[in-house]
Each structure stands twice: as structure tokens, then as C-alpha cells.
Amino acid sequence: MRTSISRDDLHILLHEADVAARRLVRQLRLPRADLDDVRQDLLADLIARLPAYDPDRGALGAFAGTVLTNRATRIANKVKRERRMYGAMPISLDEPVPESDGLTRGDLTAEADGLSALFGQPVDAFAAAEHRLDVERGLGSLEPADRALCAALSRTTVDCLAASGHGARSSLYRRVKDIRLALTAIGVRAA
């Protein structure tokens, strides 16, 4: 077991990590900007596993090579999994677009094409403002008690309200159903 590391050993580790990172970035066709991140990831894993190195079983370079190969495989699998999930090669938003007067991909990407939209989050600020106005108009048409129930349900659940003595669970669900129908008739669409 090893508890300290010499300057020469550190040099070996840095070199091995650098070679492994360059190889991985090249194999996966990752952007050049990812090289430092990959190198740091590999190096951090290698340093964390260094106490397990036994000089009697082989050279430090060989140990580092084995650890880095394993870590590189895990990183490669992760990258491939993400690519399968999103179906495309990742590109940097900071990458300048050719013949676009210095604009980057981030400058030319609409909010509706962003990650938020992919995960179903609202990205249209105007639509969000209109929806809020609709909700406020809908709330105005409800009885005060139903309004209070809507507000309470924005921070808790029917079960919690029932448990804290705000009425029977079935009664609360009946009221929620009635509120949804009333809001639908008023023209408030479901979120």
C-alpha cells in the first residue's frame, strides 16, 4: 500500500492521464474543449485508487494504465449512452458558426430548441404570462374556499391536507375534480 507519492511518480501519473485523455477524446470525437475535463476525471479516479497500488506486483505506469483504461471505458459508455438518448453528436454552444459574423451556436439557437423545451418546461415567456393571466382570471371565478384549496395544493398534497384536518380525503378529491371542471369551462387549460 502506498501513502505518499514522489515527484517522478506524479510525473508518470500526469503523463499517463494525459495520454489516456487524448486517446479517449480522439476515439469518441469529443470537442477539443472537453480534453481538460476528461483528463481531470481520469486523474481524479487514478489518484483515488493509488493507495491500492502494490509495487511488488508491477510498475506504477502499468497500474496507472490499467486504472485509466477502466475509467476511460466507463466514460466512453456514458458518452455513448447519452448520444443514444439524444440521438445526436453533442456540439458546443460556444462554437462559432461558419459565415455567421462571429455568432456562436448558442446565439442562433432558439429557446424553444433548448434543453428546457426537450424536457417539457415552458420556454415561451409570452405564453407563460398569458397562462398566468388565464389562471388569475380562473381563480377569480372560484369561491374563496376553493381558491384557498388551490393555493394550498400548490405546496402540498391532498393526502397531507386531509391528514392535517382540512377535510376528508374523498371530499377534497371531489372538490378538486369540481374545480378542474370549472376552470376548464372558464377556458383555463391544464398545465
Added chain:
Amino acid sequence: MNVIASRIPAVRKPLTEIDLCVWVGQAAPGDVLEYHRGFLALDTLTQGARLAERERAELARVAHRAWWAASRGMIHLVQRRHRSDEYSYLAVARPKPKQASISLSSLLLAEAA
């Protein structure tokens, strides 16, 4: 009457309460919906044998919701007689009533307090 009849959409399946609410929420003033055809008073009777129990219960809910919407000024309720014991029950959309808005922020703050 002929003008209204030509604007009545063909009914393919019995209307549900949520269908009616969606229509009320989206209808433009003057749009017409036939929400039932028959004799509503008889068709919603528990003892009546004109409809299956599930359909009768849904029809009662639809009729109640139509009455609720009319009482809120969202629709007019009218009916057209075809023959004895058979009517078209029509909802005619009205301009959306102006409601006083409630500030969502104030409501949520009041609830949190």
C-alpha cells in the same frame, strides 16, 4: 331555427361532463352544442329505463354542469322539439363573462403566511 340546426355538430358519442366543460371553455360566442337529444327530465330519472345506469349518471352530470355554466353567464340553454318526447337540448356559447382576476402571487403569499 334552421340556422342553428345547420350549426349543430353531429353527435357521435354521448357527451361527458369534461367534454362539455372543454367546449364551453373554447367555444366562440354563438357556437351551438347539442348536449343531449331525448327527454332530459325522463332520461335522468333514476327509475327510468331509457338509459343504462352509467349513461344516466353521466347525463345527469352533464345537465347539471350545463345548468351551472348557464347560471354563470357562460352559455344560453335552449331546446328544440322534434316530436313528442324528443327534444334537442342546446347550449349556445355567450361572450366570456368578465371576471375579476385574483393575483396569484397574493394568493400564494396569503396561503404561505
